Amino acid sequence: MDLDQIWHQFIDHLLDNEEITQASLRKFTGIPFIYIHYHLAQNDNSKLFFLIKKAASLSMRGKQLHCETIFVRQEEHVYVFRHRFFVPQQKMFCCGNLCPDCILFRS
Structure with missing residues (x-):
């Protein structure tokens, strides 16, 4: 999974709205921030x-x-x-160690 592609799609979807005139991603110390130019009559x-x-x-x-x-x-x-995208912290596969939260025990 390529997060750069997901970020690019995300910015494109933001710009599809007519209230948003500009949207950009900036990273400071590895933390992603989105800057949005949003024009609406009331502050909502x-x-x-x-x-x-x-x-x-x-x-x-x-x-x-x-x-x-x-x-x-x-x-x-x-x-x-x-704003950040992250993978949920769940086990997605069985490692063979019979862990208590193994996916084999899910019903």
Whole structure:
């Protein structure tokens, strides 16, 4: 699974919305931040969160990924979020050690 491709799809899905004029990914010390230029008459962060979740779900479709979005700051019409894609911490295969959380014991 190539995370760069997922990030590219995610940014493309964000830019499909007409309220979002610009979206970019920047990494500082390995932590990904998304910068979004969002223009809406009223200050409605919940709609922007919905648009981010929708774009992320479209990008993650068919893959074993989760995402986390945390609001960082806002300046004028620029919103900054810490956003990351991650693999869930579940066992996906049997290693043969008879672990208590082995997938063989799932019903």
